[in-house]
Amino acid sequence: MSQTSSVADAAPAVTRSPSIARAKRSQIRGKLPVLVLFLPPALLLFTVFVILPMGEAAWYSFYNWNGYGLPDQWIGTRNYELIFNNGAFRQALINNGLIILISILVQIPLALWLATMVTHRIKGAVAFRLLFFLPYVLADVAAGMIWRFVYDGQFGLVAGIFNSFGMDAPFWLADRQVAFYAVLGVIVWKYFGFHMMLFVAGLQAIDKNVLEAADIDGATGWQKFFRVTLPLLGSTVRLSVFFAVVGSLQLFDMIMPLTGGGPSNATQTMVTFLYTFGVMRMQVGFGSAVGVVLFIICVTLAFSYKRVFMKND
Amino acid sequence: MTMLFGRLARHRLAIALSAATLLVGISSASAQSVIKWLHLEANPDRLAVWQDIAAQYEAEHPDVKIEFQFLENEAFKAKLPTLLQSSEAPSMFYTWGGGVLKAQTQTGALRDLTEAMDADGGAWRSTFSPAAVDGLSIDGKVWAAPFQWGQVSFFYNKALFEQAGVDASAITTWQDFLDAVQTLKDAGITPIAGGGGDKWPIHFYWSYLTMRELGKDGFAAAKNGGGFTGDGFVRASENLIELGALEPFQEGYLGATWPDTQAVFADGRAAMILGFQNTATPQIQAQAATDGEGLSGDQIGRFLFPLVEDAPGVITDEFGGLNGWVVTANAPPETEDFLKFYLSQDNARRLAAETSILPTTLGAEDGVVDPFMREIVTEMGGATWHQNYLDQDLGPNVGRVVNDMSVELVSGQISAEDAVQQIQDAFSLEM
Secondary structure (H helix, E strand, O other), X not given: XXXXXXXXXXXXXXXXXXXXXXXXXXXHHHHHHHHHHHHHHHHHHHHHHHHHHHHHHHHHOOEOOOOOOOOOOEOOOHHHHHHHOOHHHHHHHHHHHHHHXXXXXXXHHHHHHHHHHHHHHOOOHHHHHHHHHHHXXXXXXXXXXXXXXXXXXXXXXXXXXXXXXXXOOOOHHHOHHHHHHHHHHHHHHHHHHXXXXXXXXXXXXXXXXXXXXXXXXXXXXXXXXXXXXXXXXXXXHHHHHHHHHHHHHHOOOOHXXXXXXXXXXXXXXXXXXXXXXXXXXXXXXXXXXXXXXXXXXXXXXXXXXXXXXXXXX | OHHHHHHHHHXXXXXXXXXXXXXXXXXXXXXXXXXXXXXXXXXXXXXXXXXXXXXXXXXXXXXXXXXXXXXXXXXXXXXXXXXXXXOXXXXXEEEOOHHHHHHHHOOOOEOOOXXXXXXXXXXXXXXXXXXXXXXXXXXXXXXXXXXXXXXXXEEEEHXXXXXXXXXXXXXXXXXXXXXXXXXXXXXXXXXXXXXXOOOHHHHHHHHHHHHHHHHHHHHHHHHHHHOOOOHHHHHHHHHHHHHHHOOOEOOOHHHOOHHHHHHHHHOOOOOEEEEOOOOXXXXXXHXXXXXXXXXXXXXXXXXXXXXXXXXXXXXXXXXXXXXXXXXXXXXXXXXXXXXXXHOOHHHHHHHHHHHOOEEXXXXXXXXXXXXXXXXXXXXXXXXXXXXXXXXXXXXXXXXXXXXXXXXXXXXXXXXXXXXXXXXXXXXXXXX
């Protein structure tokens, strides 16, 4: 998806000039063998593994079907009605929104701040960069299991900290009101390093001369950051937010070992909801309907974000 | 560069793999029939016993080869629908009976075992406990060969009961039980280890309460179309709310998995657990406890799920698992013969002794070693009703709603009426 749109972005603007049109024609002729050779396999794979399953899911979503035999019990839009009347799905939607919000309000500013620190100012910057990036390298499932243990109210690190102050340890993952904030903490911990690396790359691409010019003009540190660095980092920030949005919609493998979506569905995301209510309950029709809803949300978000915020990037 | 190397490496791996499958194909082609045995036994010691039995059979039948295929529990459940309808379907696989088995039978992917059971005047059928065969039959047809079963009951920590001054033998009604919970709480002891994170450990309570409230006939009527919104179900749900209101479980039980829960009991951090037949065995205690030992047999007592006063349920109505082996439609004809061998009295006795199962094969009970398990298997012999786990029996969807509602009820999140309505809603969609 991102590939096709980036190809479209890269295509030069078509003008009416005949010489350019001729040049373009010959360009296409030159590309023709490449197209014939390389497009069909990719197109075939894309069709078989992306388009077809999506079409199938859309078709199944109108049936009450448990995955055995053929779907033959047509129930119209009942699956969709069930989804939107389902409290757990609403909670999952809210949770996905919260993840995006926290990503934008906490994670990205934190990543940006750390990135500016580890790019140049301090000693051992490279070591810090590695250290901060480490959580991201860890497999999601492993991170989930580790944090399940950290949060454990009986034996965990959190329990140890509370006990050392002589307080009773909380069971955050078992508390409906708190569990999702605990999960959010893990998400920030897990992914800030990734965003930081994006910013480090972005910062390194900024021309030093511009900053030196600002220095000569007598700009303060804050002014340099807000007037020079941040605007020049704009495309990276927008990309970072985009990744945060997509990541939120995909979040699954860390939640499952951490909370499994519980307690009482308080920590479901849309994908864990799909898995718990579609796959695990053998409600393939219902699960497909969730998949379709998720797909529509993803496509709408991705395209509109690209159109509105990333059109110049 | 790394990309290229990665691709090359993957390519080589693919070649190596296809070569390997080719070799396997050739080697297995030399035997005439291959029984593909799909199982979820992760314990190597138990598996070794199975493999030994399979090897014995192979030695006696040189034209049969038995291949073991393993899938982890959740992967098994998720993958089986696709697998069954593909050409890679196993010859025999594990089942919990109930709604999932029923859904599988409707696809035509399974082989009806009725004929094999009834051949020679019911020779094979008569080797099993009738209740077990019944439990794996749907509309009079037998769809799986019974393998093992179990019973859920309360296990308690004798020392903690004594400390609080609770007499377990006096707990016969639900009110007695609630009183005992309160007494334990007053003594500063966590009464019950509960696994709200996995949910199904809590569904044991709702299941037993509905069984006690409705009795065998009432429950059958509900399942056969009467529905789950009747008074009995509402009362059972209210009983569960009542228990939850006493806050009987360990702190953080809503996030606790089953292993966590077992650890709470085995460490002596809670006085009771409503658990499987093997809860008190030294193996389970050692596996569950934080110190690797757990409670010894003489520190643990056991009592049956209490009755509800003025309700038709009786103490010999039992709740627990029932497992069997399903044969698929295209399995080699030797599969049934192998199952007869595998579940024969001698082998079942061995399985009972060495893998601590409660066998469904008649006459194999004496293989059960553990005193608790022995007691349970004797009780099961006199059972008036064996009810399979509701999250299996009612099918994966309704079953999971039951699990969800059990946790919601016990944690006071939902009213009894709303909970039974949600179960009914899911149930009516299945009909």
